[in-house]
Amino acid sequence: MLIKTIEEVRALVREWKKQGCSIGFVPTMGALHEGHLSLLKQAVAENDRVIASVFVNPTQFGPNEDYASYPRDIQTDYSLCQSAGVDAVFHPEPEELYLPNRATTVHVTGLTDVLCGAKRPGHFDGVCLVLSKLFSIVNPDRAYFGQKDAQQVAVVRRMVRDLNFGVDVIASPIVREAGGLARSSRNAYLSAEEKAAALVLNRSLSRALQAMQSGERSADLIRRQVADQIAAEPLARIDYVEVVDFEDLRPVQGPMTRPVLVAVAVFFGTTRLIDNVVFGPELEVR
Template structure:
């Protein structure tokens, strides 16, 4: 496995692989890789002849008061995880390699980005779509792998691929959790011991909501209140949003019917964590 820093190197290697008739998988990441990322890489390795993992903390998807400068970075750890998982290449560019100083082009998906994290992080998904579209153009993968923990991101990328006719299959992979239920996240490293324990309230509240839905509850507002009440029991937790939405349009619903996305964002101390599950009527 090799690590490259330039677009030119990636394109040169991809051309060679494609001349050999090899399929290519892409796993876009911001680094500080964990078991959740590893599950994406493992799936990509099974389904493709070669796998490229991008490790790039994308500055244009962070707001002015967000954690771009402090976002965890550990490229040596990332190299070891990627190599042990069977990845073929890490693409680890500098921002100056990815963006011209006088760049004037962005990619934006409307509608799907208006609620959930999009409402709380203006410009975030414009940054995500711009960097992902650039990665698709640079790598030209057959398949690209994204985690279902970032459910809105997955929906937005799928819509972008459809609307702009990118010749790539977007593959969503299940949330990977710690043994106690906390969704794996690079931002978990921010949590103190006390905050780490408090963070379990996210999964606990979602489990209560899922049980209600499984038992036939149709009132989405009631389900939201149950989630809110559970989270508010934890003094270190501060709710950013709780939403029950149609899983395709991501529009909020009042009646829990058809296919739903139940998504939450919660601050534990200063750390913002997200979690979700999807639910289809009649599921157990």
């Protein structure tokens, strides 16, 4: 079913809870692709009932970002959710979630000051605000996110811990296209030439992972190798290339002794793409 109001969601969840059902939740901004579908299918497999949200959240976009042009096709998204076995899709209007005189913000310090947070001021405040609302409305047992948005996963886990939300935050592996490009709704913005050039992201990260698996422990060298490989692509414009601690997201200097996140953000034309790998030294997560 397609639901537009908060009260409808709460009434449905109350009924499911009375039946003793576990509830999975997959928050999305729509323009669903195989990455989203993998999250939806995992949620369906691991829970009695599943709700997905389709909401292009205005508070996480900066003034010069693509809120107005972000792809929207609720009928296609709803059909994909149904095909994955989702029980309900919450698709509110902005006015349903945000009052005109709202005065509350949600800010996670530290984790939001680096990587995409440093490049997109206020972005994670908007993410945390909308997820706080959605967690309160849906009251899920588990919420599912993609590892491609690794910083978001870390931020949401910290927020959930600090605010005592009773939800398990589950990160699922990155889903990639045949050539290795991480699936993203923003891939639709790429020209054919830009899309071919963007394959350098996974290529450079895969080589970094191979180097670390072979024993390389210098964060500086890994950072430099990834940056040099991406910079060699004429259509690529680097926003950042970082090797950070997997837990606190602080840049790693010198040898890597704990799990690390190798993260990149790169422009191809006007489209900004992110990608990452996690390694370390005994742990590896793609």
